[in-house]
Amino acid sequence: MGLMNYIKFCPFSGLKSVENIALMGEAPAFIADDLQTSFSNGLHLKLNEFETATVIGNKTYVIGGISDPTSTGVRIFNKSTGNWVIPTILGTKPKAFKGHSTILLNKDRILIIKTNSKSNDSIWFLEVDTQFVEDQKKKFETEVVAWSKGVVGDAERPIVISGPSGVGKGTLINMLMKEFPSMFGFSVSHTTRAPREKEENGVHYHFTNRSVMEEEIKAGKFLEFAAVHGNLYGTSVEAVEVVADAGKRCILDIDVQGARSVRGSSLEAIFVFICPPSFEELEKRLRARGTETEEQIQKRLRNAKSELEQGKSSGLFDHVLVNDDLEACYERLKKILDLDGSSDATLKAQTKVFDLPMELSLSKINEKILINSGNDDRRIVLDLSSMKGGAPGRTRGLCMYTTGN
C-alpha cells in the first residue's frame, strides 16, 4: 500500500465496516490536521491528499478535493449507519484550493483556513448545523451543508430599498452610487421581464427566462425571489457576494415580499421604504418615465396600492421616506445611512492584505483562533468576537492581524 496512511482511531467494535469503506479510495492518503479530534470518534478513515476530517457527534465531515471541479468537495461519514453521504451543498463554495486546516466552532460550523493564500481569501466557513442549514435540510430532505466566506473588517450593513414602481428608487440609488462610487455596489437581480431600451444585461438586471430561473431557484441559487407585476425577480447569493468581494456596501432594490424574505435571512440589512407624496404624483412619474405600456402602467398602479399599505404599516421597514423633492429626499437618505458630511475618499476601506503560510495549524482560545505557521515566528490571530451573518451570505465582522515578526 506504499504511501497509504490511515488516520487511526481506537479500534472499537464498529471498526471493521468503516475500514472497508476506507479501503475503497485509491489516491495517496494524507494525515489530517485534526487527527486528535478524529481519534475520539473511534474511526479508521483513509483520507485523500489535501483532505481533512472534522468530527461532530456521529458524523465526520471530510473536506477537500475542491481542486477537482467534478468533486463536490464535502462528504460525510455517518458512524451510526456506516454510510458515506454526499450532502446538498449551498452557498458559494471556495474556488479551487488544496492545503487547508480546519477547526470546529460551536458544533454548528467548521472554520477552514486556506494555506498559501491571501488573507482576504483565506477564511471560509462550512455551516453544518446552523439555523439556515436546518431550514434547508427540511426543504431538501437531504443532508445539507452551506459555505460562507469570511470577510475581514466590519462591513457595513447592506441596504434594502423598496417602494412602488415609479416612486424614484432607481433615481435615488443612482445618486448614491455616483456620489460614493467606492462605497456602494448594486445587487444586480435576475428578472424574467423584458429589458427596457436603456437597460444592459448584467448591469441593471440579469435578464433570464422563467424555466432557467425556476431551475436555479430549486438549486438554491437565490437569497430571495418573488413574482412582481407578473414576472419573476430574485436576488442571487452571488449578486450580493460580488459586492462584498469588492469591499463595498450592497444596495438591493427589491419589492416588499423580497424585503420580507431578506428580513428573515442572515443579511442584517437596513430596510428603507420610499413613498410618493401622492398617488397622483406616482402615476405622473410612471407615465413620464415612458418605459411601460398603458396596460403595464395600470398593473403597476394597482399593485402600488397594496405595496404602499404594506410598506407603511407592516413594521418591516426601519425607515419610511417620502420622495417629494428629490434633493431633500436624497439628503434624508444619506442621513439615515450616516453619510451626511462624509466624503467617499475618507470612507474607502483600508484593509491590509497579507500572505498566509504554506503550512499552518489552528488552535482556539475563547473567541480567538491562533494561526501558527510552521516556518516563521509570525503568529496570525483571527478574532471571531464580532462575527455576524453567515450562509447563504458572507460571515462578516471578522478581524485578522499578525503578531511577532
Ligand SMILES: Nc1nc2c(ncn2[C@@H]2O[C@H](COP(=O)(O)OP(=O)(O)O)[C@@H](O)[C@H]2O)c(=O)[nH]1
Ligand atoms: N423581490 C425582488 N424584487 C425585485 C428584485 N429586483 C427588482 N425587484 C422589484 O421588482 C419591482 C419591479 O421592478 P422593475 O421592473 O425594474 O420596475 P420599476 O420598479 O418600475 O423600475 C420593483 O418593486 C423592484 O424593487 C429582486 O431581486 N427581488
Ligand SMILES: Nc1ncnc2c1ncn2[C@@H]1O[C@H](COP(=O)(O)OP(=O)(O)O)[C@@H](O)[C@H]1O
Ligand atoms: N422626487 C422626484 N420628483 C420628480 N420626479 C422624480 C422624483 N424622483 C424620481 N423622479 C422621476 O420619476 C421617474 C421614476 O423614477 P425611478 O427612479 O425610475 O423609479 P423606480 O425605480 O422607483 O421605479 C423617473 O422618470 C424619475 O426621473
